[in-house]
Amino acid sequence: MYEKILIAFDGSDTAKLALAEALRMAQLTGGRLCVAHVIDVVAPFGMGLTYVPVELLASYREEAKTRLEAARSEAKAAGVNCETQLLEVAGVTQSVADCLQACASRFGAQLVVLGTHGRRGVRRAFLGSVAEEFVRNAQCPVLLVRGEPA
Structure with missing residues (x-):
């Protein structure tokens, strides 16, 4: 079934x-998990800023590594084989969803699990939706997990 999630x-x-x-899905299927975190310095700073301070980028990376390690620990406690990937958006032509698509392809994902904030109206139009963009171009099944209403 889903061996790579x-x-x-x-x-x-x-x-x-x-x-x-x-x-839960990995436990049910005996699957392997890849936890991916994407750093996107282009979106918040892309409007005219050509230099992102190295200290800020280093801070983002350290924070992401801490989150990934916490996820890996949770997987280990659940008895799930897990690897992590720290990804970065390559430039203004690549989105977070694009970055995740490339990761899914490299990993050979048979299922992708994404959280969705459930934004509607102007908030969704302004903030966009990584999940929506990812689903539009998905090459494998996608499980969307809804968060609390925004």
């Missing part, structure tokens, strides 16, 4: 719910 994990409450669901 990719979970996008940013440490948010919604991502934690998605991780719990991915762990």
